[in-house]
Amino acid sequence: MATMQDVARLARVSVSTVSYALTGARPISQATRAKVLAAMAELDYQPNAMARGLASRRSRILGLLLPMDERGLGATETAFVTGAAAAASAAGYHLMLSPIGVGDLDELRRLASQRMLDGALLMEVQLHDPRVDVLRELGVPLVLIGRTADTDGLSYVDIDFDQTVRAAVGHLVDLGHRRIVYVNHSADTLAEGYGPALRTRDAFTAAMTGHGLEPLMIPAEDSAAGGRAALATALRRAPDLTAILAMNESAVFGLLGELATRGRSVPDDVSVVSMVTSPQVAELATPALTAMSSPGSAVGRIAIETLLRHVDAGDGQINQQLMPCALEVRGSSGPPRTEGKPTEAARRRAATRRRA
């Protein structure tokens, strides 16, 4: 493995000149630079990351603090990660994967104190997330994907839940729905202070009230069974419901299954709109889900770019960014059934069946 010494020797210049040619920290003449680059190419030189990190006190490593439970990553979160990975790689940085949740603060403290991280990207952020305090205390620049309750002096990229819920409710109201139930994440998740669950809850209340409608929210466990249970609860508490808005990607499948089992057709009897869902997942359901489509890898990319600005500029300015979700109408939403006359969607499906 060639070192900078070797390159310097071969190019007949000093080590520092090689370094400057490589980093551009000081001006180097064209001729010298060419000699150096030629030597590097000949020796297949690659700078040693550890030595560089030690001398420059910059590791060029960013931490990706991603708590991973057994549920796996949804397409939405995976898109965040790929976006982040691509952006980091493009900037010459590396991503260190640390499945550190709010539980292992000691682990986080250790990692950050080892000066291995130039900055950190926090995922699965909770409203009161102690990881933020730890990193701030240790002087590690950070950016959130999601956001805490108090975002003072913090950069973040998050989904605009307010806009998303408003658009989804608006879509259903436009179709003529009045009795809309919101299926959220579980009660535990809410109690824990999981931001998206709380923010969508409030946004739903606001949106429904704004339309002069009564908001009804049902928490559901993150599983098919949770969705089934939620549907049962929903039908008990609002037997006349005609539409369901679902935040919970796992539950929505159980919910659809239970609707089918009970002989309620989608969208004729009940419309279903899924929140923050990737197209791929929306298409899995039958009928394909009308959904608010998550902004995808852009979130991760912007978060990394913001983080790098903090890292380089010694805490540049704060960037707080909310990304909208776009309404994508598919087969799971339609006008509510009107007494006597079949809906447009029903006619369409009948036609399809005849063709088949």
Place this chain on the structure above:
Amino acid sequence: MATMQDVARLARVSVSTVSYALTGARPISQATRAKVLAAMAELDYQPNAMARGLASRRSRILGLLLPMDERGLGATETAFVTGAAAAASAAGYHLMLSPIGVGDLDELRRLASQRMLDGALLMEVQLHDPRVDVLRELGVPLVLIGRTADTDGLSYVDIDFDQTVRAAVGHLVDLGHRRIVYVNHSADTLAEGYGPALRTRDAFTAAMTGHGLEPLMIPAEDSAAGGRAALATALRRAPDLTAILAMNESAVFGLLGELATRGRSVPDDVSVVSMVTSPQVAELATPALTAMSSPGSAVGRIAIETLLRHVDAGDGQINQQLMPCALEVRGSSGPPRTEGKPTEAARRRAATRRRA
């Protein structure tokens, strides 16, 4: 940030003594060790990872080479990653996430040449995976999750597709099915040399032939639409099919949807068994999928442990390990419909409906 110097000064010993007390590379008396540890605690000392890496020529970082496409990570792959992350962390190692596929060999070469990786874990391995050659050439220890065609001198952990397919086919044959169709990954994926697709194809042929049955495989795009299309093809080529074995997690949902659309009930008209599927995903479907359940995080853990053995022992012995998938019978499989008399599953479901 305290350095080893500070600790040494406070404990009134030399720097090297502190180092030995920390790493245990040489014997240190109880008394001295205690003094050193006390000083460390008082100063909140954490060794600098870069300095340590430079001096020891070991970064304590393992690369996780995980190509990530837009599809997202399934629960199965996520489990591999969490298992790997946990095992690495337990051993005091860090995991560097590099979304490097067979495409970016230069990127990989650069990463590995920077001496930033003590070893690498390759995921999404293809039968002829050039990443293996690059890493071997650069002397980076590696372990595969999955395996190449030629596994000579390579350690890997993979799913035992042979056993898995045999068990799944066996389950269906035991139920009385004779006409079983296998829905695999896409033709492109097969052509690309994706191991699981090829291995299950061959295993399916062998298993069916072993039972004296005719094997029929249908490739399907990794999407709901792909599953729907595959079902259409399957019904055209084998109108009398009574069971489907599916490798393709995305396609299986489209397949179920299309079966429902066509009025074929599962499992009475058609049994469906999903391969290498996590319980969470299997439960999402209605009815819940009978599946070969993936071994989960154990795969990642074993892979990391093997990798660390190679890293420490300077290429210890090769470890090639196949992990079985367990059959988990749920609602999507049952005996084929027999002329005239309703199946057991049909009776059960009728009873359920009455109760509801």
Place this chain on the structure above:
DNA sequence: CGGCTCAGTCGAAGCGTTTCGACTAACCGC
């Protein structure tokens, strides 16, 4: 033309560890 600035280069001092050789004392067997 004397004094400036500035591009271009060099040497050397770190950065914070690990690790090697050397040294001392204590301990062993005989």
Place this chain on the structure above:
DNA sequence: GCGGTTAGTCGAAACGCTTCGACTGAGCCG
């Protein structure tokens, strides 16, 4: 009581880079 281990400690030399201060000419201004 003598060579030979061995436990325990120290000092110093790496490890491979960045970065600072200093030096040299060349170009420029008045």
